[in-house]
Every structure is written in structure tokens, then in C-alpha cells.
Amino acid sequence: MIERAEPSRPQEDGDQPIVFIVDDDASMRRALTNLFESVGLKVEAFGSAPQLLQAKPPEVPSCLVLDIRLPGVSGLDLQTDLAKANIHTPIIFITGHGDIPMTVRAMKSGAIDFLTKPVRDQDILDAVQAAIERDRKRRDLNRTVSTVRSRFESLSPRERDVLSLVTSGLMNKQVAAQLGLAEITVKIYRGQIMRKMGAKSLADLVRMSEALGIRPGKPNVQT
Amino acid sequence: MIERAEPSRPQEDGDQPIVFIVDDDASMRRALTNLFESVGLKVEAFGSAPQLLQAKPPEVPSCLVLDIRLPGVSGLDLQTDLAKANIHTPIIFITGHGDIPMTVRAMKSGAIDFLTKPVRDQDILDAVQAAIERDRKRRDLNRTVSTVRSRFESLSPRERDVLSLVTSGLMNKQVAAQLGLAEITVKIYRGQIMRKMGAKSLADLVRMSEALGIRPGKPNVQT
């Protein structure tokens, strides 16, 4: 845990969303840029996929507006590449002459929308709004999950054993039996786990382990 | 809880999936029926949307294969109607002359796939397999969630209050303070809650309350 010296600010201050545009047609880039700026959005526009990839991934909620026909790497390829690079910025496609299989592939891969030219201003604005909102939520979840994960990684192997058994609902003595330990040892590890994970209650710890994907996923119900 | 006298069988025995076909073209219905039956799937075919709606919703994993152009109610309308009726059987669309906006609408509404004629056998079989698998998972989750929900509904109002505070991580005395009760009262309710909910541990109870959507959703982490 790194403490900041700065006067506490609730969130990243530059919470201003950005729309990334990738289109090889300069006039289209200009038109979209104007449109988005007219509603107060920040914009960065590129003429090709590689140019976008060279730019740093943003740290604020954002989305991509891609023409599906791009020189070299197509919009769909770019979508695939970004997914492989573990970049999950929501994507809106725009196309002049797309077909249904392309649409299906794009949507299956998680695209927010797939618009055909000529594009109605309101349609693309709505799509961008939805995309940014989704990205905001995704980032938010991601941030807490990675905090939890890094805390989990600070646990020793034995502490992880105890964590998984405790959050699965076993009593200290049962955990001890399963691991071949004394109950007191489990208690001590358990305390260390609570501290290291920053959990203020067992309920907290259970939720953290759910977020980490440790075990169940759905409640253990028998009929 | 109803106990069955039958020799324990792990799940519903008629676990045999069903594919529902809705297409106004009889030869298409026949071709699809043959195709699906050739891989051992059960099939029910209909000529129009109302016919499907009159059939009872299935209790086994299933999916729909819809022609998008249907007389009267179109495939997309049917998708909407089913969603409104809270029927979430996965849908695969087949179309001869669809367009991109239709595709987008269908996919946004959760369609599994959207295939264009002529359809390759392998494509539709893959789509059906994926759809049935998704439905199986959805049903599974649904079953446990509705069990938990019905148990939750057997709780008295006060017990629900206590449940939500306990699973949010408060100690008995804190719960008591918030509700203006004596600690002993909370303890007693808590015991009743564990029994009624069928939870064998607090961890269980927390997971159940997550499944019910009571409060957090993501762990309560402060940096």
C-alpha cells in the first residue's frame, strides 16, 4: 500500500472520457471529431490501426469508433488484436458496405454497436454514451479486483490454503484437521489473512474470495 | 423441502435437449429437423410464432432456431415478446435477406448467432450446441437462485433486516444498535435465518445474499 501525500482527491481527476476514432477518411474523422467535441467529449483521431496501437492505452473511461474497412489491418482484426493484448475498450463499428457475417463476428466479440453509413448523429452519440458508461463500470470493477488480487499475492502459500478453506465455510478446527495443523495455528494465520487482505469482517473476506474466483461462484444450496 | 422417494437420480432425467424450429417454409423445417435429429437432438417444429407461443415452455435445456421473416410476427418481434414474457431460451436466427440493423438488434438482444442462407450444416450445429450449453448453465443458475429466493421469502421482515446487516459484515452488537434491539434478539434471529435459509456457515449465507443481489456486489475495498 502506497500512501499519497497529496490532499485526498476522491478519484482520478482527469475523469474526462476520451473517444478514439480510427478512420482512413480524413473528412469522416473531422466530422466525427466535431460531433463528439460538440457534446464536450475529448477526441483522438487516427488514420490507421497501427497508429492507434502506438498510442498509450488510456487511463480514463473511453471507447473506440472504428471504420470496419481500414487500410492494412481491418477494424475486425484490430478488435481481435486488442482483445489479445488484453485491452477491452468498448468498440463501435461504422461501415459503408459491411455484411452480416462481419456484423455477427463483431457483436459476438463484444462490440457495443455496428452502425451503417450514413450514420445518424444521435445514433452514434447514444452508442458512444453507452460505451463509455460500460467502460467506466468495467474499469471500476477492474480496479477493485486488481487491488484484491495484489493483496492476495502478498499471502504466503499456507495463508492461501487457510483462506480458501475458511471462505468455503469451514470452522477453524475443520481447517486445522484438513491441513494437519493445530487449531491455534489456523487462528493465527486467519488473523494475518484478515490484516493482509484488509478485510474488516468474514463477510468481506468471502466477497473478496468470490471476486478472486476462489472456488464456488454460486451458493452451495442443497434441496 | 420435499423428499423424493425415488432412487436418487442426480438431475432431471429428461435432460435431453430440445431444438425448437420456427419457419414458415415447410421444406426448410424438414431439412433442419433432419439435420438436428441426425445428431441425436430432439426437435419440435412450428410454422409461425403464435404456434410456438402456445406450446408450453420447455423444462429442459433448449434453443430456438427462427427464420427472421415469418408471416405476421417476425423473428425479431418474437424475440422481444419472449423477453417480455420472461422466457430466455437462446435464439439462433436464420435469414435469407436480412440487413445489418436487424442483425445488430438481434445480437444486442442476446441472440446466439445470426446465420445467412444458404446455411452450412456445421455452422448451425455449432450454434445450436453453444446455445444449448448456454441454456443449461442459465437453467442451472436459475434453479439455485430461485431456491434461495423462495427461502428468503420465508423470512419475516425483521429477519430480513438482520440478514442484510449480518451479511454486510456487522457484528451482532452493531446490528442490534442499528435496529434498536438487544444483542440476544439479534442472535436468535440470526439462528432462525441460518435454519430457514439452509446455510451451514456464515460464508454460505454471504454467498446466498450475493446471489439475491442484497447490497454490495463487489467487495468493500479501501485503498
Next chain:
DNA sequence: ATACGGGACAAACCTAGGTATAGCTCGTCC
């Protein structure tokens, strides 16, 4: 060689969780 962290345990002690038994008030259903 020594310092350090992980792992394991014990005694003592305290707090939190949980049950059983019993008793009270209220409102409602028949």
C-alpha cells in the same frame, strides 16, 4: 556466522457467536 521470514505450536486470556428455556406484548384469524 548471523539475520530473516515462513511455518508451526502453546498458554493465557478475552470477545463474539449461538442455544435453550422462559416470559412478555400485539395483532389477527376464526
Next chain:
DNA sequence: GGACGAGCTATACCTAGGTTTGTCCCGTAT
């Protein structure tokens, strides 16, 4: 009007959870 369930509490008692202090072993990094 009496039975019933929800809601609430008390006493008494027991188990589970958790901290502190201190001890020991082991491997490894310096």
C-alpha cells in the same frame, strides 16, 4: 375469546473466534 405467530427480551451456559507473548525449526540470503 382463545390460539397463533411475530417480535422482543432475560438468564444461563457453552462453543468458536481471535490476540499476545514466547518458543522452536528450517532454509536461504548476506
